[in-house]
Amino acid sequence: MNTLGKNIRLTSYGESHGEVIGAVLDGFPSGFPIDKTFIQYQLDRRKPGQSSIATPRTENDEVIINSGVFEGKTTGAPIHFQIKNTNQNSKDYSHLKEVYRPSHADYTYEARYGIRDYRGGGRSSARVTAGWVAAGALVQDLLVKEKGVYIGAYVHQISTIKLITQPRYYSLDSVESNIVRCPDEHIAKEMIDAIHQASAQKDSLGGVIECVIKGVPAGLGNPIFDKLNAALAHAMMSINAVKGFEIGGGFEMSSKRGSEVNDSFTLADGKTQTTTNNSGGIQGGISNGMDIVFRVAFKPTATIGVSQQTITNSGENINLEATGRHDPCVVPRAVPIVETLAALVIGDFLL
């Protein structure tokens, strides 16, 4: 179903080329002043056409909030976010009506529903995340202002180019200092170059986003099937193109010994802390008060200009060279999406 969360619930609707996309946020606390500036800011970080490494397709992605707010404050009633699709050009896509694009959801949607809105991917398009980001930004804003919880995502890897520093919280400013959203200027430049190069070759790149959440108090999360890390994994795997999730030391810990990666407890600043943070801030599914650290793996954009073999829904072999406007690498634009979902998950447990 199209709903995330139990106490704070996001319900998403809309398609890439419908009139509108939107989201309903239910369970959000009352009395919080709406800051449309931050919401719009997060939408702008996600929107197409924002830089030379994003799709040239442009959308203003201006959000309308038309319920759940009274005299500038939330009322506890469901909050409805709506964004108009202004740049849908259905003609761009009519030739894809019968094609199963490689590594897209064309075939599976048809298998599942027997019908498919083929315009720009329809419901399976990443466009629908605009609604999430609007709603999630509101939760993120409240987490900062009322709970002291800061969520900072950044690009950790593009193709084979990786940030090698330890995970830490980076401010929005330092992440936004370049268009690829990697807080190391030198590596960022390499990443941007790599994206430009892949783009010139009509190809696409993948990457990894790292997210650090500071300020989460110890004791958040529920055993056994409602673990905080399980909820985060679930949310992140809901993003298009995501193929992996890891927390703290992640997959690398599989190669290590217990004596190398166990996090010892210590008392620091009068607080129970761990000397290392391979646990990624969560133990037994419950936060331990250290930074929550996780990484999300994105595959390269499925839509590429390079010629590919595939078939139509009548089984005919065809050759496909995408000509539409698409991102050579979705990872930089996915940074606010990761933050959004993290905010929704943390909010679901904390608010």
Next chain:
Amino acid sequence: MNTLGKNIRLTSYGESHGEVIGAVLDGFPSGFPIDKTFIQYQLDRRKPGQSSIATPRTENDEVIINSGVFEGKTTGAPIHFQIKNTNQNSKDYSHLKEVYRPSHADYTYEARYGIRDYRGGGRSSARVTAGWVAAGALVQDLLVKEKGVYIGAYVHQISTIKLITQPRYYSLDSVESNIVRCPDEHIAKEMIDAIHQASAQKDSLGGVIECVIKGVPAGLGNPIFDKLNAALAHAMMSINAVKGFEIGGGFEMSSKRGSEVNDSFTLADGKTQTTTNNSGGIQGGISNGMDIVFRVAFKPTATIGVSQQTITNSGENINLEATGRHDPCVVPRAVPIVETLAALVIGDFLL
């Protein structure tokens, strides 16, 4: 909360050193003949004391099924599985009453609940997975017998020793041909040696389990927040010691180009298939009829005999050398647990 699933629901209860552990399976179809042999077989694969690389602690883990079954068949009513804890030796653990063991859930449970059953990890112990396995084995059995869905998990990596073959479904027999549950005899032997060696050094190892599910029809899974891969990730992250989840090409795809990893569609045997399976059998959150392939990363066992620094709940520094009976590597025993949760997830969508 302690419930997994929406249509097929597992509710778990019990602690490591309580009288019993158990599970209630709700929503299971009626009229299915119970095969206690397979259920017990899966429990035996999970149970302690089964081999030289598992904890010497022994439990028979004999399951009692005392509701939801009438004259040998399921009735549609909730099925209750109960397993007695016969070998709980609470004296073993009394010295841990006030200790926060490194990389365990002692501190977080105390932060969350203000109270903690410290005997053997209490509710946070992997012992509680015995109840899951009993319930999941029944679902797994039905998937095989009535749906032609086969779930095969195996050890893919122990420490730095990795299986290098492509993921594929291995029969239970070939997985069970050795005690580490890796279907390559040569690599299995290396893995076993590594575990013996770590054990002798009072240390522990991590590893990776790969799971291949064949026979899932195309069209299973729901967008957007109810994706099949998101549900699998959620379930797998519910297992103790799991730090990562990846599907199909996983994290490696982040380093690749679209032209390298896109899965082209083709018509083979009159069926829409993909020529490669980097998608891992799921596209847009919905199964595409190819094998579902995922990997689960386990950190090394937190309990080790090597001396470690940590603190008590009153902030006192102490030195800890675990002397209890524990696994040098939990990964081989976790194979049926991965299968169990996969069965519960697939069953939740398919039944």
Next chain:
Amino acid sequence: MNTLGKNIRLTSYGESHGEVIGAVLDGFPSGFPIDKTFIQYQLDRRKPGQSSIATPRTENDEVIINSGVFEGKTTGAPIHFQIKNTNQNSKDYSHLKEVYRPSHADYTYEARYGIRDYRGGGRSSARVTAGWVAAGALVQDLLVKEKGVYIGAYVHQISTIKLITQPRYYSLDSVESNIVRCPDEHIAKEMIDAIHQASAQKDSLGGVIECVIKGVPAGLGNPIFDKLNAALAHAMMSINAVKGFEIGGGFEMSSKRGSEVNDSFTLADGKTQTTTNNSGGIQGGISNGMDIVFRVAFKPTATIGVSQQTITNSGENINLEATGRHDPCVVPRAVPIVETLAALVIGDFLL
């Protein structure tokens, strides 16, 4: 929360005097042709200003459907229904800013949320049911066209004037033959007169709606906490002003003996049936194939022109005489709302 249902899910948003009200319907089957005529017809039965016994406040209640539909058919994606509030006149309500109107939700919303959209009742207004009706009408349409399930609600009682015939399914035409929606012309006239009289006296009336659902197959519903009758009760109690729910023989059965009201089974037309239907079509929480019959009790409209004592939120005593445009009796307009919720519940179990 503002969501009803598990498989077919309605999420509602909006306030009486906001810009819009709306609803998202998730889980609706794909491939069903949208009939906007029937949806609008049900909205028109609910809308204000429709007759001399309804509030003179007028709204066109024209519905926009802008997601989940492609080329006239549902796609399986969430369907968004939106209705503009064209006649909101916030000045009408500003004097109520601080008043706790008797038997309204002013005080409880303030106690719950600390803030309140006082314009026309805000979120607690029955206006929000317009969104439900739009979504429910689509489900109702599918139940008729694809499942042969017919839901017929009608006014059974207004004030002390009651229909005395046995419950049965009445066609839409016979229910619509008069403005009070009671399928007995003589009794309907009495009801209408009673409403006119109460209205002239600035007072209000309550009543009872009876609903008969034919065509539901035997075997729908789940024990124990997911009984079909429990789901119906839950849904009906969600309607403003509803104070009671009963099924089949209802409260009257409490005065009877088992030998008087037990429903004997018999074979009729080759089908297992009961000779009487005091069970109201549901036994043990599961449909038995007979007509489902239930009644919903509505209290009189809380808003009346008669002078009432009450207090403000600062504890000041005041005298209140409502002058706004309100219904002397909400029951006739609630008929499509009862049908809508019945359709959503039956759809949730059947689709």
Next chain:
Amino acid sequence: MNTLGKNIRLTSYGESHGEVIGAVLDGFPSGFPIDKTFIQYQLDRRKPGQSSIATPRTENDEVIINSGVFEGKTTGAPIHFQIKNTNQNSKDYSHLKEVYRPSHADYTYEARYGIRDYRGGGRSSARVTAGWVAAGALVQDLLVKEKGVYIGAYVHQISTIKLITQPRYYSLDSVESNIVRCPDEHIAKEMIDAIHQASAQKDSLGGVIECVIKGVPAGLGNPIFDKLNAALAHAMMSINAVKGFEIGGGFEMSSKRGSEVNDSFTLADGKTQTTTNNSGGIQGGISNGMDIVFRVAFKPTATIGVSQQTITNSGENINLEATGRHDPCVVPRAVPIVETLAALVIGDFLL
């Protein structure tokens, strides 16, 4: 499904003539000392064989609690309650194997599941409520001791004999002063006589339970589909034999005018209160701080000794005269069940 609640969740399992019945209570707060005396007391109020107006069938209904409790206190882990069925005599029921008993769930369970545990009603037996009562009593105990919330249910009507006083909270002692659990000695005696008489005539009686909850703070409940009254209705309709639910003025309000039944607000004892309580303590789905008042209608016991016509599952006409041990009126034994479910619902919102 067999689970009630969202935050405090009861999962029920077991059948009338299985080895055990049980319940898992999840989400219960940690650190609460278990009072097995009160739990057993509530079970004893529900158990068969307790008086001359209950079934002579006897069960000790002794509860075992074997998880979620450590050193006498709850730990936050799921709490498992188990009760042995000691008096199941399957021979009593073998002649019912193929019979569809009038107004029982035999036919509907068979329609739903294709299979049926016919011994004593199997899963559809009211016996399974013993598990609920054990779990609910714990919640009820905590509501009293930590929240000052008192739930008092009592018999309001048996057959045509009714209590005529206004609803009010009666202490356990006054309710328990007689075996029919009606807090008016004179009327209680009439009720008991009526039950004895019906029993002598091999017939059965119905009745109504009234429940008053005092101490619930204003502000509990969520609009729109998560109203406190909707949750109460849902829970009460989950009890076998219940045919109706009403809150506050209930069905009678349908015959009244707004001016007669509106509840005016007033300031009393420095608290916002209403001068009357026709709302039954809930307005707009949210508690207003007044006593919560509702009534639950029970039909007469379906099992009677009087001869009845019915059919078998092969369509054969048969004559049925129940000879098993059954209650001539279930209402007195249902009093703790109503309290239990009320406690679970209030706890779900409040804890």
